[in-house]
Amino acid sequence: MDEVIFLEVLEGDAVQARHRLEKLPVTVGRGYTNDVILDDPKISAEHLRVERREDGAVVLRDLGSVNGTFNVQPWARLAEMVLTPDARVALGDTVLRFRPRGFVVEDTVVNEAAAAPRERLFERPRAFALTLQALVAVAFISERVTQFQKTDWGDLLLGSVLPLGLTLLWAGGWSLASRIARRSFFFRVHATIGGMVLLGFALAPPLFALLSFSFSLGSGLGIVRTLLILGLVGWGLYWHLRYVTRWRGRRVVRGLVIASVGVLVLTNVSVLLGNEEFSEALEFPRSLLPPVLRVAPAHSVDSFFEDVTPLAEDVDALAKED
């Protein structure tokens, strides 16, 4: 080992504290007489010493500690050990690592952002205000249009501002996480992302109702809807996480893909296994819109009732299945 070595107190894989050992010998223990003091109750007052032997090797020597000192890999109690680069020893509940000054660090991680960071949509100064305004407007319209009872203005007002409140609350949570992990709140960014996702959720049902009605689309829309919801949630979580962690984009994407595949599989596990729950429900599209929005042609009564035969064959096959 070099003349100068570093003693690192580890916490998991991360370094909790790093001590530069310039002159040997160095004593380590809980007592205040030591060069390196470790506040671990299972460590003896004078626990171990790092010193240079006559032959020049740097050795670690246990000073007759109560609980002993252990080499980590392979696990073995030791009285004396020649330190090699990256050697790890355990004492009490603490793990120490020794590294020479000549330790070669990994290459610098190349920042994927361009030199002049591209301004993202939701970082633009007006995106925040516009998103929240759009959210309130869309919530008001959808609340108004889907409500066919006598207008209750209190409910209508509450219904319009509720998404806004939810968005701000949601953004607050993410902001705290950002603050903890990245020392900055990014509140407006989080609020804009959350607002956009909610906007997507507010706009999707009427869009699907329109598609389902106008083109008389049925079961095919179900899977599209699931994918769209997953995509929307995934997009939102991706950007929230980008402002909370310092992970590379690709890593976040990988995590989200695994999570959404997991969710898809878990929620559809019975369908994938071919088990259909017994249900008296009738599954067919229910959206009715003003007749002018209809694009799909109307079939003749003949062709409509011709489809009874394949339907009967369908349910007969179901009856035979189990």
Added chain:
Amino acid sequence: MFSLLLAAALAQGPIAPPPGPPAVPLLVPSADAGIPDAVVPPLPVASLPPATHELFRRIQGRVAQVRIIERRSGTKSSIGSAFFVSAKGHALTNYHVVSDLVLHPEDYTAELDRGDSTVPVRLLAVDVASDLAVIQVEAPVADFFKLEDGEPPQGTRLFAMGNPRDLGTTIVEGTYNGLVRDALYERVHFSGAINPGMSGGPTLSGEGGVVGVNVATMGNQVGFLVPVARARLLLDGALKLEAPPDSAALMASVREQLLANQQRITDRLMATDLPKQALGEYRVPGRWSPFLKCWGDTPHDPETPYTVTSYQCSSEEDIFLSSSHRTGVVGYLHQHVTSQKLGAMRFSALYSTLFSQDPDPVSATREDVTNFRCNSEFVDVAGLTVRAAICLRSYRRFPGLYDLVLRAATLNASTHGVDTSLTLGGFSAENARKLARRYLEGLSWTK
């Protein structure tokens, strides 16, 4: 709908009877209403029936309690009544009393409690549409009932016997009130108390002849009997049997009866033109056949910015297959929606909500039927565009029988429309298709 509730309530068992239908005024046939009160001639003394206690003493031994025994627990899971009709030990009861024997012969057996002893019984024949069954005990029977040949005149005093709520054999007085008017399944209206557990017991004339088989009650002294003619038909067939049928043969006979019954209903409906009922500017299928009972209503609420007028028809009767499975049902509901205050979009929201609500399906469980499969399209019904969906499910035990639901909503205007649904329980695919088509073609717009 009525006997549906009633039959279940009669087979006294651990299964709670389904909740009753909403309070609907009862249509009572009033054939005599027009006759003025003339001088009532005194009844000849000779025609008076004997005192009830004498009759009871004479015939007590001819009525027995049927117990359906669940094999694993070895004890009764439900009870009913039965009565002997031949010296060879033949007895009549209701199908709904012994339905477990037909559908789950591996899980259930039956025995008769004759007061002093219990004897095993076997099932010979069933008539699901009339709700009758013939059972037989091994030992010959000394004392049995005679089936009356004809129907007694209205007002005749009758005596219903049975074992209500496992309280022992009882006799109840009541009056014969003729066949239920316009019934889909023939029933005698008996004004007297018939209680759970009396199912399958006889109702007797004063001379002790059987005029009907207790089958259902609507409460308040409104009871129903299976006419004796149906019982005689089934018994005659059963007396000719050389060996008791196995469970597969019984199931096959039930299937045949169901097929014949749906064919009878289909023929009856297809033979008549579907009358048109006016609902706003629309014409919708009206009362197709007398066995359908129709009701209408429009909730009046000045606060509500729209009006929904409903018109519904239903056979209000069904066939009991098991405590969880009914069939032989025809029912439909129209809802005419109109609004002056709602715009096109808000009306669409209302209309979609109505279209999303389906009528209660015919009751059935996973072991009875499959899930529904639907097909939905825009359909042009003689110039009137509707969004229609047709759904089918298949009977697992009785291949070739289906429940059908047809749903349709008219799409010719942006602030009014008719939403309609048709439910057919227990029809062949071909008959269901024919009826549904006739029904859908009954929709029209007058402008």
